[in-house]
Amino acid sequence: MENCRVIFKPSNKEVSVPKGTDLLTAASKAGIYIYNVCGGEGLCGKCKVKVLKGKILSEPTRVLSEKEIKEGYALACQCDVESDATIEIPEESVIEKPAIVIEEVYTPAEKIEKPAILKGERKFHHGPLVTKHYFQLPKPTAEDNISDLDRLYREINKIVTVPVMQMGVANVRRLGKLLRESDWKVTATLGKRDGTVEIVLIEPGDTTKKNYGIAVDVGTTTVVAYLVDLNTEETVAASASYNRQSMFGEDVITRIVYAGEPGGLENLHEAIVGTINDLIRNAVKESNVSISDINAVVAAGNTTMTHILLMIPPDDIRKEPYVPAVSSVPVIRAAETGIKVNPRGLLKCLPGVASYVGGDVTAGVLSTGIDKTSELSLLIDLGTNGELALGNKEWLVCCACSAGPAFEGVGIKSGIRAMDGAIQRMTIENKKGDDFDVQYSTIGDKKPKGICGSGFIDLIAELLKAGAIDRQGKITKAGSARIRKDQESGSMEFVVAFAKETSTNKDIAIAETDILNLIRSKGAVYMGIHVLLQHVGFKFEDLKKIYISGGLGTYLDTEKAIMIGLLPDLPVERFLFVGNSSIAGAKKCLVSNQALKEADEIAKRMTYFELSTDPKFMNEYTSTLFLPHTDLELFPSVKKVLGK
């Protein structure tokens, strides 16, 4: 087949692909990941590129304006390469490296993962998924001539009590030579496999100092990996990137649909494994650890991510009655998924509860210790979707609220993820003469590129406070320079930053339709909390601790989240930001068998409520489609601010 050479600007990355390849695929082959919210359907317009040179076969589209088409713009997902070509990828189309909180890198896990409130509370015994033990075996004699394997077992049994010990034939094949060449001094790596112990590996000499593991949070949008020294529990490197699966769609439903297409599951699987392998490669490069010394991986992800990582078809997750193929996943060899650590290293995926409450929530509960506290506590995990876990040491319930990815900045016109240049904080003041003074700060103090989740929460709260929108989210103050009608959509919009201030040279604005979209999202989370409490007979006031985790949590302003009705109106000191509780829990399970056992118990104990078919949820949901709520009495602090 004929190949075409494609050059991507401004990075000048070059790739050779068969004629007829779409530009999305070509870009990903060049290592450039382009936004693709709709899963390649040509609907979201996020994969806009500009053809500078070459013949490109493009499907007709309504997402681009005639002007844009004339200027050479096209949708990467709708374009096939027909000749050598040069393509410009606008900055806003590129999925960049996410901003991970820099302090988390290279600091001991103790410091970064335990929020102050939990210090001294969550202690697990040291006991990694895999441990290393050095043995100087007595050499065989005529009197003591048991088999090599029995000789090794005999020493192991002296230090560990093992009900069932297993060893693959591959290790037995190497055993005799290895023992003799190493003068009977060897290190055995023992792995815990669901109630049994496996001799994972035998190495010559004493290698006990070199025992590493990977904790990974497999997010729908962002993937984070920690490289952990299993002896000291220290996180020696951390690495994060966007989930490469994004090129097949932004949310889990789009991906599940795509997984059902021929080759879809394989592509998604390769994408996530590729993402994880890149993170591991980065981590070992930075820390000078050898990849063959990584003997264990613990992954926390939502149910769909876990299925895809294991290449288990996720089809039934989205079909009533929403049944996953697997919740509690057996320990397997990491290599069985394609994850590149030591070829005999183990992989544990943390157990989930249901189709929409996965191992990431289990990890969050474990990490926050909700399951061991006597105070009624709530975990709100605000990722691409919203998940809630509620309870105490007596009981645990959970649900998913289909908040959608709006708070990740996804599916919103000027929305971007939490990355450099994202507007994360904002104040808006109503100046005289119907004008507004907008102050904002961006991640990394860069020129603004767009608005991320926490920025949107600030924005809506500030717009409400400044009277630019009403409690239904409608833009009221026509006449201001910042308020105008969008030419294309006909919707009203509020300009946060004008083109001259931005890195994209385009206005950053929020449209009324986007505000309504965000209101639906916040309403779903609030109603989720409400209904979950109702199910167990409690009220908002009964909540003593509310843990907020997920990418959003890091930058969230509690008061403003209450202002828009995302969070209930409780004293701010009850809200605790726990950062990425998913990876925190994954790491705990990686270094402590006690934690891993507790994670299994949490998953088993937790009762799942399906909200999508819950009449309680349906009946009251519309009352949350106000700012903060139809019933202002539920939000006394907001009532006061609004002067009502």
Added chain:
Amino acid sequence: MENCRVIFKPSNKEVSVPKGTDLLTAASKAGIYIYNVCGGEGLCGKCKVKVLKGKILSEPTRVLSEKEIKEGYALACQCDVESDATIEIPEESVIEKPAIVIEEVYTPAEKIEKPAILKGERKFHHGPLVTKHYFQLPKPTAEDNISDLDRLYREINKIVTVPVMQMGVANVRRLGKLLRESDWKVTATLGKRDGTVEIVLIEPGDTTKKNYGIAVDVGTTTVVAYLVDLNTEETVAASASYNRQSMFGEDVITRIVYAGEPGGLENLHEAIVGTINDLIRNAVKESNVSISDINAVVAAGNTTMTHILLMIPPDDIRKEPYVPAVSSVPVIRAAETGIKVNPRGLLKCLPGVASYVGGDVTAGVLSTGIDKTSELSLLIDLGTNGELALGNKEWLVCCACSAGPAFEGVGIKSGIRAMDGAIQRMTIENKKGDDFDVQYSTIGDKKPKGICGSGFIDLIAELLKAGAIDRQGKITKAGSARIRKDQESGSMEFVVAFAKETSTNKDIAIAETDILNLIRSKGAVYMGIHVLLQHVGFKFEDLKKIYISGGLGTYLDTEKAIMIGLLPDLPVERFLFVGNSSIAGAKKCLVSNQALKEADEIAKRMTYFELSTDPKFMNEYTSTLFLPHTDLELFPSVKKVLGK
């Protein structure tokens, strides 16, 4: 590379091999297995072939006479093919199918495996290595929406109590689709894996009726396989053939040495796996069973055979202090060795005790029940090597006696294995005029081709009785037509059958050197029994039962074995022939977990004595190099017959 076409006569089998291939390899590729006692060293002369046409590059040899070389004879192992060729393989060079006792085929196991004496004694609970269970799972609902795997586990837990349940990710990947396509009616195959239970396989519908296993005796010379219905314990087919490894050498030591050469272990491994796969293929063909319904294999073999089957280097078995890599082998997937049954089917190799007492002896002890009896009992396994197990329900000891393969008819001039045309019984009468009348019977009543082990025992006993040899094994009666000097070797020999009577048109004779060889073998077995008894403080008379197993056992004449001093002089009713106790034990373990556990216990309980370095053995061994012994008082019944 250039290929040559080789046609083998008289079978007309044809094969194309690269120029330079040796004839031994070429023949094996054509499916013809040629004797090769010395392991391709050109020393034994057993692989004689005749070049009818073509260019063959042959190494010089002293094994063939000048006349033979002129006639076109050559050693297959020393000849490389240089052009298209036609080769005749004389009948005596071909390894044929061994004679397995025909009644064993197609008869229920109960009838063929339990020798009369044991009837009602060895009963094991039914409990195959893998079991099948049919489930009609309740369909998931909104109220009952646990994961597919948990749903399956829930049903399995209702019928079996399992401490640790395991399932490979491959099965999980297929689970969701399979459950739905089969309308939630499935059959789960559960396998016992060293204290855990694995869900080996899940199939749609009710397939519980189709659950088969293979029991295999992996002998150095002969391999026997039973195809067993795991529900009924019936042996539905049996198949036997020579171990294809024979082309790399006849005894275990030659093979261990060869395994150490580059590619040697791989070749040996392929040979045994190929042999087993052929047997399985034959068995399923005859019985109309599908290979994918075979879910378990239990193999009993000596330690070297077990190592090679698992592709574990056997090197250290033959080096002091004689340590195997493994005695107790974990259950693995049969496919990991290349054995072709259901790809997820399990393989258990029965545990051995030491380098020269393997799983075949463990199986023999289990099968005879020595470990559960109160009477002092002895198992003599006369295979390519001799192994002894002695004891009762209180204790068990064992040893190997380096008898060599003489009793398998190997390494002896007219010796052949127990196959059609082998002389197995003999009487010799001293007629007047220094002549001898020889009466013999052959296996399958065919024209004689050679003498097998039991034939040699008869022969030596009869020669002794008839006065043709003295008690040192020296041929005495020169002058008889049957007694002459061999032209080539210069050794005296006794002609059993003249060329005109035989199928090879050559005399069948025994040379004095061969008699001495057989005397050394019988002496080693006798001394083994003697020393083993001495070690535990017992005498021959204390032996209440002596079980004789192995190929030889089937045709052995006890009185004649006593006459030559192979067996101690005890009342003949104490000797019991148990046929192939190795496969009998393997089958028991295949169909009964209780038996398998007992086999593990036997292997652990049994104390091994190394005779090769035992001073007791060394000191008295020479006294057994007489017929029956230097001390005739030890053999009163023989003394009487000999009239001394």
